[in-house]
Amino acid sequence: MDRISATYLIETPLPVELAAASLAGEQSSGTFIAVPGETEELKQRFAARVEKITLLETVNSPALPGCHSNSGTFQRAELVVSWPVENMGYNLPTLVSTNQGNLYELSQFSGLKLMDLELPPSFAQHFRGPKFGIAGTRQLTGVEGRPLIGTIIKPSIGLTPAQTAELVGTLAEAGIDFIKDDELMADPPHSPFDERVDAVMRVINAHADRTGKKVMYAFNLSDELEPMLRHYEKIVSAGGTAAMVSLNSVGLAGVKKICDLGALAIHGHRNGWGMLNRHPVLGIEFPAYQKLWRLAGVDQIHVNGIGNKFWESNDSVARSIESCLKPLFPDTVATDVSRLKLRESQSGLTSAATTIGGFSVLPVVSSGQWGGQALETYRRTKTVDLLYLAGGGIMAHPDGAAAGVRSLRRWWEAAAEGLTMEQAVAKYPELKKSLEKFGKAV
Amino acid sequence: MDRISATYLIETPLPVELAAASLAGEQSSGTFIAVPGETEELKQRFAARVEKITLLETVNSPALPGCHSNSGTFQRAELVVSWPVENMGYNLPTLVSTNQGNLYELSQFSGLKLMDLELPPSFAQHFRGPKFGIAGTRQLTGVEGRPLIGTIIKPSIGLTPAQTAELVGTLAEAGIDFIKDDELMADPPHSPFDERVDAVMRVINAHADRTGKKVMYAFNLSDELEPMLRHYEKIVSAGGTAAMVSLNSVGLAGVKKICDLGALAIHGHRNGWGMLNRHPVLGIEFPAYQKLWRLAGVDQIHVNGIGNKFWESNDSVARSIESCLKPLFPDTVATDVSRLKLRESQSGLTSAATTIGGFSVLPVVSSGQWGGQALETYRRTKTVDLLYLAGGGIMAHPDGAAAGVRSLRRWWEAAAEGLTMEQAVAKYPELKKSLEKFGKAV
Numbered sequence: 001m002d003r004i005s006a007t008y009l010i011e012t013p014l015p016v017e018l019a020a021a022s023l024a025g026e027q028s029s030g031t032f033i034a035v036p037g038e039t040e041e042l043k044q045r046f047a048a049r050v051e052k053i054t055l056l057e058t059v060n061s062p063a064l065p066g067c068h069s070n071s072g073t074f075q076r077a078e079l080v081v082s083w084p085v086e087n088m089g090y091n092l093p094t095l096v097s098t099n100q101g102n103l104y105e106l107s108q109f110s111g112l113k114l115m116d117l118e119l120p121p122s123f124a125q126h127f128r129g130p131k132f133g134i135a136g137t138r139q140l141t142g143v144e145g146r147p148l149i150g151t152i153i154k155p156s157i158g159l160t161p162a163q164t165a166e167l168v169g170t171l172a173e174a175g176i177d178f179i180k181d182d183e184l185m186a187d188p189p190h191s192p193f194d195e196r197v198d199a200v201m202r203v204i205n206a207h208a209d210r211t212g213k214k215v216m217y218a219f220n221l222s223d224e225l226e227p228m229l230r231h232y233e234k235i236v237s238a239g240g241t242a243a244m245v246s247l248n249s250v251g252l253a254g255v256k257k258i259c260d261l262g263a264l265a266i267h268g269h270r271n272g273w274g275m276l277n278r279h280p281v282l283g284i285e286f287p288a289y290q291k292l293w294r295l296a297g298v299d300q301i302h303v304n305g306i307g308n309k310f311w312e313s314n315d316s317v318a319r320s321i322e323s324c325l326k327p328l329f330p331d332t333v334a335t336d337v338s339r340l341k342l343r344e345s346q347s348g349l350t351s352a353a354t355t356i357g358g359f360s361v362l363p364v365v366s367s368g369q370w371g372g373q374a375l376e377t378y379r380r381t382k383t384v385d386l387l388y389l390a391g392g393g394i395m396a397h398p399d400g401a402a403a404g405v406r407s408l409r410r411w412w413e414a415a416a417e418g419l420t421m422e423q424a425v426a427k428y429p430e431l432k433k434s435l436e437k438f439g440k441a442v
Numbered sequence: 443m444d445r446i447s448a449t450y451l452i453e454t455p456l457p458v459e460l461a462a463a464s465l466a467g468e469q470s471s472g473t474f475i476a477v478p479g480e481t482e483e484l485k486q487r488f489a490a491r492v493e494k495i496t497l498l499e500t501v502n503s504p505a506l507p508g509c510h511s512n513s514g515t516f517q518r519a520e521l522v523v524s525w526p527v528e529n530m531g532y533n534l535p536t537l538v539s540t541n542q543g544n545l546y547e548l549s550q551f552s553g554l555k556l557m558d559l560e561l562p563p564s565f566a567q568h569f570r571g572p573k574f575g576i577a578g579t580r581q582l583t584g585v586e587g588r589p590l591i592g593t594i595i596k597p598s599i600g601l602t603p604a605q606t607a608e609l610v611g612t613l614a615e616a617g618i619d620f621i622k623d624d625e626l627m628a629d630p631p632h633s634p635f636d637e638r639v640d641a642v643m644r645v646i647n648a649h650a651d652r653t654g655k656k657v658m659y660a661f662n663l664s665d666e667l668e669p670m671l672r673h674y675e676k677i678v679s680a681g682g683t684a685a686m687v688s689l690n691s692v693g694l695a696g697v698k699k700i701c702d703l704g705a706l707a708i709h710g711h712r713n714g715w716g717m718l719n720r721h722p723v724l725g726i727e728f729p730a731y732q733k734l735w736r737l738a739g740v741d742q743i744h745v746n747g748i749g750n751k752f753w754e755s756n757d758s759v760a761r762s763i764e765s766c767l768k769p770l771f772p773d774t775v776a777t778d779v780s781r782l783k784l785r786e787s788q789s790g791l792t793s794a795a796t797t798i799g800g801f802s803v804l805p806v807v808s809s810g811q812w813g814g815q816a817l818e819t820y821r822r823t824k825t826v827d828l829l830y831l832a833g834g835g836i837m838a839h840p841d842g843a844a845a846g847v848r849s850l851r852r853w854w855e856a857a858a859e860g861l862t863m864e865q866a867v868a869k870y871p872e873l874k875k876s877l878e879k880f881g882k883a884v
Contacts, residue, residue: 037601038596066755091628091629092666092691097713101691107752154479158484159484183536183539186536225695246538249536253666253667257667271544272539274545278508311508
């Protein structure tokens, strides 16, 4: 029987074996007192299993309130726990309720964080995953061999559709590959969604007709379900190629529905993530989180950026990028390929489409990015399979937006050449302007 | 112009005014560097406004990692910030992205928790709220003047539909008002949803035909959208009256869609809540959280229980119950009544239906409850408008399930009479058995 396994970082005042057993019980067949139907046979078949315990350090004060230690110390440990797939079937929300759910409330733990999740290959038979992913996003934008350069419409809120479209015109002229709405901008009275799509796509389509380059614009359709479906159709009919969804605000069921439609690349914004992740021993780590959204079918997912304006360390950002680039089912290349071929034959896609999807997801680097961070981003991750977003870093460039976009591309050339900041500026003197305007140690 | 206001508990290494301004900027018109379109006029109209700052204590170590204090101290404060409704319109996911979103990641804060949310009366024109709420749930179950007594099918996972139905038969005979699936049990291979509904409703309908009492069973339909819709129809066609949704696992858009259907009372399970709430200076407090779900239309929402098996304090549980019982729009009784009348005339409901809904939500008390906690629950909240769930507390009662249900009702009678534990057991000697089996200090 296939099993799902989850790795946790935990902290407990109890002997770890006892705490682990209570975790497994609470999330499978247990209640606080034995009940009649809880037979040995049932437990054998459905009980969660503690697979591995690795003791870590002890601490003298609990990370979270609500539990008491007789010894005054709290033991940290890594736990691996597994469940039969039979417990939840192929049901993402119930997977979440099982792997996470009530666990965070147990007084047996003074800290609990879901670090990673391993799913058996059978999941690849039940979920399509990202329709576009890295290869599909590249195909839609015509960008190969370097990161896609993108930006966010700023100010985040307040521009009319006409003002937004004007800005899009400037950015398209500047050579941008990708533009997105801010997560604050969805369908407000001063920029109704349909009007914005019409105004923006008129500019993008005209630019594409003239130059052959179609800028990808991720319209933020985060909303209730009906308006999301309506707005999705609007984007498709206007010739758009992408939509953005605020993953945490919309939730798994809504996001999956949008991804399933399959006509647009889905840009997954993770705003709200800090609530789920910032505490070191509470919540969920990105390697587990991104797997859920890849299963749901998100094509592009935010990972923050090196030298960001947020709290997150560069190490953590680099780990997030790496997790996106790992295959979701590493042991099932054969399965995956046959699944893709099946999809291809069903959908009538050309053979090029077999390179699209396959649970690949494009990491979206953003937050206070201006180009200079490309060097460290590449040094740490050795990839150009990124969507690299700069807001102020483009629009506030001293020589204007076009110079901003050019400088971002140049920074990435320097990065891929392995140059240091000094070497980059020496080789490409035009980088000095952005360095002087935005630069700080990265 | 209508404004939404949010109250936060924050902790910052910066002067609080500065931190507050960065919060307001990040979540309205700001970026990390001034951009051309950010005019004074636009800022005037769309900027979030810091309404009030109340300084609290200072602490010497930060609650969350990722920010530096020059002084070595961190100031806590309560902030009230407001936004024009024009920024997001009536769009729940975008409201969440605005009030919460990236805020948790700002390095200007070493702690941030959304404590409460005030929404202008105009929201009552755009959201129906709970279709059933307290009055509607009472009407569907025929229970007045006391809490509804309910239970959870245990073991959580592993029973077949036939075994579940058999247990439902026992519980119905025992006089239970309400039964729910566990959040781990949705649509697994060993208990396919439709089969479970058929088996369970056959028993419930037969019992209702015989006795006139229809037990409310909340079938857990948490899943992707299409199966949720299919399963919802299944419940309706089988004569069921309720469905359960794991709120955090399904998400706002999916839950709202299910609530909008309006034929079933929606039981909102908050599993995953600990991740959002357990840390004292991170996440969201229940008074804010329950407002979002009432806007979405959830009829019953979990609040944990006094003397629970989880980490939460009794004070916090009592606050949660109280927040559910407060009107969502306290200043708009007139608006609310006219809205309800409008709905009534549109839907052809009888005048009794005007008491249904109106954004009322039924607090669901659960977690390690066995009846004895009724005394303290009532003492603190002075309400019987509760759905009181006991799992083991009923099924593991020494004299069987029927005695378990009877004892829960009796504990609530004693509670409403204001008795102490000693007085209760003296007046109702049958309570001794549950006290001896389950009792501990509450």
